[in-house]
Amino acid sequence: MSRALLVSPTPxxxxxxxxxxxxxxxxxxxxxxxxxxxxxxxFMLQVLHQMLEARSIKPVFGMNLGTVGFLMNEWRLERLEQRIAAAKEFKVNPLRMTVMTVDGEDISLPAINEVSLLRETRQTARVEVSVNGRVALPELVCDGVLVATPAGSTAYNLSAHGPILPLGSGLIALTPISPFRPRRWRGAILPESTRVSFKILEAEKRPVSAVADQREVRDVSSVEVAIDRATPLTLLFDPEHTLDDRIAAEQFIA
Incomplete structure (x- = not known):
């Protein structure tokens, strides 16, 4: 199988x-x-986003030369061809974020890990949360709120005290970030077929940005998030250290 080499600019x-x-x-x-x-x-997220934008989806075998390397395999020079041949495939369905800004601009972006809404000023955000077109929370007062895939559930979602979702579970996590009201609401686990919508209350007075992985849209008035089944991504992992094993292991880290 012919292969290309894409490299982070780090030394x-x-x-x-x-x-x-x-x-x-x-x-x-x-x-x-x-x-x-x-x-x-x-860098792995950057590569995956570039493929989504180019609509040229190919399997990716990553080797870690960064810090955490959750989405990567161990770096080794030896036996690369054998490792690729024996690698286990994991399909990852990205999220699709559709945003309307206060100025009326309509923007659509993919996210592999999560879509997060974040307050832009010292004032808390006020957000109406709807699930499949039905208002589930008339007003969430918070620093923000996010929707995470299983692949992204151990990233920002976990830091915000959201649940770890097994790969292949068919679920997404809806997790508040520093919620003030309702005080006892800690989020929800939803089927991946769910469409989650956010309406920003007092959008001009209490501005909110929406971030798809690393790409930010500021001053949003509404955001819709749903799984994009049309563009599944394929990650390749060594059989002895696969993504589902890593996600499961995160549940036992103190």
Whole structure:
């Protein structure tokens, strides 16, 4: 299988690139059947977003030369071809965020980990939350709120005290960020077929931004979030250390 090599601009990734290119054959990205990505989780998300924007989806085998590397395999120079041949595939369905801004601009962006709404000023956000067109919370007063996929449930969602979702569970997490009212609401676990909508109350007085992974849209008035089944992504993992194992293991970390 022909492969392209995409590399983070960090010194460690560039040094690894030199060693890999001296040991294996790679082709330009446009000619490749799969991608080898060198870097950290942030770089992996960047690669996946680029494929979604180009509508050119290919399997990705990542090797960690970043900090956490949750979405990556261990960096090793040896036996790359054998590792790729034996790798286990994981399908990840991204979220699709559709935003209307206060100025009337309509924007649509994908998210692999989560879509988060965040207050822009010192004032708390006031958000109406609807599930499948029905108002579930008339007013959530908070610093923000997010919708996370299983792949992203151990990232920002976990830091906000949201639940860890097993890969393949068919669920998404709806998690408030520092909620003030309702005081006892800690979020919801919903089927991945759910459409979650947010209406920003007092959008001009209490401005809110919407972030799809790392891409931000400021001054939003409404946001709709749903799983995009039309563009599944494929991540490749070594059989002994797969993504579902990592997600399960996170539940036992103190």
């Amino acid at each position: 460690a990734a560039r040094a690894a690139e030199e060693r890999l290119r001296g040991s294996y054959e790679f082709v330009p990205e446009g000619e490749a059947e799969m991608i080898v990505a060198l870097g950290g989780d942030g």
